[in-house]
Each structure stands twice: as C-alpha cells, then as structure tokens.
Amino acid sequence: MLEARPRRQHPGPVWRLFSSAGFRFAALFAAVFLLAALAFGGVLWWGTAGALERQTDAAIRADAHALTERWRDDGSGSVAEAIEERLAVDAEGQTLYLLQDASGARLAGNLAELPQRDGNSAWQSVTLNHEDGPPGDGRLLLVELPDGGRLAVGREVGEKQQLRDLLTEGLAWATGAALVCAVIGAWLMRRALERRLAAASGTAVLIAGGDLSPRVPLSPHDDEFDRLGASMNTMLDRIAQLMDGVRGVSDAIAHDLRHPIARARNGLEEALLDEHDDPAALRGAIERGIADLDNVTRVFQAVLRIAEVEHGARRAAFAPLDLALLLADAAELYGASAEAHGQVLETEWPDTLPLLGDRDLLLQVLANLLDNAVKFSPPGATIRIAAVLNGGSVLVRVADQGPGLSVPDRARVGERFFRADAARTTPGSGLGLSLVRAVVQMHGGTLWFADAGGPPERPGLAVLFRLPAAAEPAAAEA
C-alpha cells in the first residue's frame, strides 16, 4: 500500500531554490550547454593550435632523423656540414641546431648550449635568448648520438606561440560568453517553466481551498503542459461528477425514504391514539407499517447490491451458463404479469446462448427490464424480448410501447435514483436500471437505449445490451 510521504519544509530561499525542479532543469541545461561549448573549443583547439604544433614537431622529427642517418653514414663532420648548409639558407632564422661531441664541445649550430634534459622526454620547449634581439620561444628535439655526442634540432615557434595565445584568449572569451549565455538561458528556462506551471498550481490551490469549479487554463500550443492541464481538467470534471452523484444519491435517499418512514410512523401513531381499540384496525396499521419499512429495507438492499456489483465483488462467482434458459425463466415469470395487464409478451432467441457470468444477477437484469416494460406500457401493448448470438457476443433487446426516454435522460438513466419526468407518477425507486448498467458492465458488456419504433407521441423504449459470449456453448444447465 502506498503511503503518502510527509512533505518536508525547509526554511530559507537558498534551499527552496535548490529544491526547485525548475532550477534543477535549468542547471542541467547550463551544464549541457557548457559541456557542448567546451567540446567545441577543444575540437577547435585540436584543429588549429594543435595542428600547428604537430606540424612543427613532424618537421623537427624528420630533420633530426635525416641528420642522425647522415651521422651513421659519414660521421660528425658530415652532420656539421649539413647543419651549416641548413643554417646558410635560413634567412628567417627559424631553425635551431647544435651538435656537440662526447666532451660537450660545440661542433656546429647556432645554439650556445643544450638545455637540461627534462625527465625522459626528448622534446623541450625553451625560451630563446637572442644576443641581439628580443627573446623568443623554441621547440627542441634532443638526440643522444651513439658516440656520446648530442644533437639538438629545433624551430623557433614564437609566431606560432603568438597565434596560439590569440586563439587561447579567443577561446577563453568564448567560454566566458558561453557561461553567461548558459546562465541567462537557465534563468529564462526556469522562468518559462514556472510561468507554464503557474496556471496548474494556481488552479490546484483553488481546488484545495474547496472550490471545485476552477479549471486549468489551456494555451493554443497544445504542448506537454497543456496536455497535463487537460488531464487535470478531465480529472476535475470526473471528481465533480462523482461529487454530484454522491450528493444526488444522498438527496434521493433522504427524499425517497422520508415518505414511507413518515407514513409508517403516522399510521402507527393513529392506531395508538384510536379511541375504539379495534384489534383488527391496530393489526392492519402494524401490517402497513411493516410493509412500508420493508420497502425502505428493499431500497437499501438495492443500493448495497449495486455497490457490490460495481466493486466486482461477485466476479468470483462467474460460471458458464446458457442465457436462453434465463430468458425463458424471465419470460415465464413476467408473461403472466403482462397478461394480467392486458399486454402481450413476444419472445425470440436461439436454442442456446452460452455465456460466462453470474446467473442470479443476469436474471435480475432481465427481471428489471421486463418489470419496467410491463410497468410503463399501456394495456394492449406488445412487449418484445429478443436475443441473438452475433459473432463473439450475445445481443439482448427488450422493447416496450411506453412513453420512451428522451436522449438527455438516456445519459443519466444509470445514475442511482434517477427517474425521468414521465415516470414520476409510476411506482419505483430509480435503482432498477442502475443495477442493470452495473451488472452489464461487470460482465464486460455495454448497455444502450433506443426508440422502440412506435409513433412520435409514444415511441417506446428499447433497452439493448451486449455481453461477450463464452468460447463454447455451456453444458446443460441445471
């Protein structure tokens, strides 16, 4: 069983801000936005500054490889000559070389000394101190030669470094702008969420205050919030309908039971105050009082039975049955009643109508429908009860020649204690068709009403219901 979790109240606006769903959505949005911006910046960096660095490193590596191969082939002198040749055509002064022998003496190149080796890495990023110019940045590859000598090959990367710094600054500004955009976007998103939810929460507050009439205003966007609002409105309509039903049932019970109880009380009081002390009159008054109280009891039993059926409590008692036999029993019972009212009961159904259901409740349904038909049809009228097996369902139709039922009344006829205006003068509690509807729905069927085909001033009423048939014909019913 679900238990309502107690709602914790936390003081302070900061906690309320962090506990707000709008804030969390907005924070998620900002985080995703920033991640996307960082990913974009990373890719941009890799494709520009990173590419320049990789290009420089590749050129240095190729140059160093060529000089090392030359050292293996022709020795240090050849490498020194190659370095001088390379420096001789480097008008821009971008290349850096140094060749040292095993003792550390400089053999060739334009560097005064080698940097200290930084760990195991052969690559060094160095600051270049020009004797007659401003300092710059350089990238060096240090190679240990087999004879103990050392070779350094490198490039000036000052201009590339400037470009990298410019790019870094641009990316940093872009990240700052992205951060500002993320914060503004998150704030806008939070405000939009709050504004869209304000209508629903305002309506909920009004409903909680006891007024069931407000509804969530819907926008023309037909978005998720409108669908939520529409669902809330449907729920509120249903709750209001149920509340009206409960109120109507309470009023009807008070109204319908007040008369028989008052009548019984008055009859018993008159008998008590009767001066003649006639035992027969006293007995008659008591019997009438008992009859009135029996009617009251019947109304309560009917209400309780409808509730029982609506809750599906009797579904466990479902068993295979033949509706044709129930129709025959009901027709036999009410055929005599119709004959007594000068009416004719016509019947038509096949030999067998297999169903899975509650025999007593279905017989009660047929009895209620035939009782209504006899009650509302004039003498000389014809009442027809028919049933057919149609595909996977059984269709039953009970038609009379009474005053019929207006279309608006047909929608309300399943409500407890509802009685159409034309039936006000006819005895009844307004519970018969409520029970019929509840039983049909419990059996998975549908109930509806139609004109029986009579003249406009007396069209008659046809009550139809369809129940799902059993897979196989029921065995012979006891």
Place this chain on the structure above:
Amino acid sequence: MLPPGMLLLLLLAGSAAAQEVRVLSPTRMDCISLADRLARHPRGRVEPALSLGLEGQALCQAEHFRAGATRLRRALRAAREEPVPGLARP
C-alpha cells in the same frame, strides 16, 4: 581584465617554466663563410643573388653582422632556387 575561465585555459595551455637557451648571433666568421659559399655556388653571380650578396657583404663590413648574414642567406637561397642553365635541378 581576463575572466576566470580564460585564466584557467591559459594556465592549462601554457608550458611550465621553460628553460632558457642562448642563441648565437652571426659573427664576422659567419659572414665570411656565407660569402664563400655564395661565391662557390654556380648561380652566385646571377641576379638577384649577386645584388643580395653584395649587400650582405657591405653590411658585414659595416659590422652589421646579423643583417649582413640575413642578406647573404637570402642570396644563397635565391641562387639555389634559380636553375643553372644546362644543369638538371637536383
């Protein structure tokens, strides 16, 4: 004033305390060596290498070794880039 995000990126991107290395400036000997190379080149006396070479030597004689060496290097590069008539380019 740089925003905090930019400073962070700069810190991440920058290298940590690079070592300093001294770069030697061209000397009179470098000028002589470069002029000798230009003179030995088959296209060393063909324009524009000739003018650049003379210019470089003049600067070196005026003890502007860096500028002179730069001119001589340009002359050498120009000489290398101009194909020698009758010779296939290496």
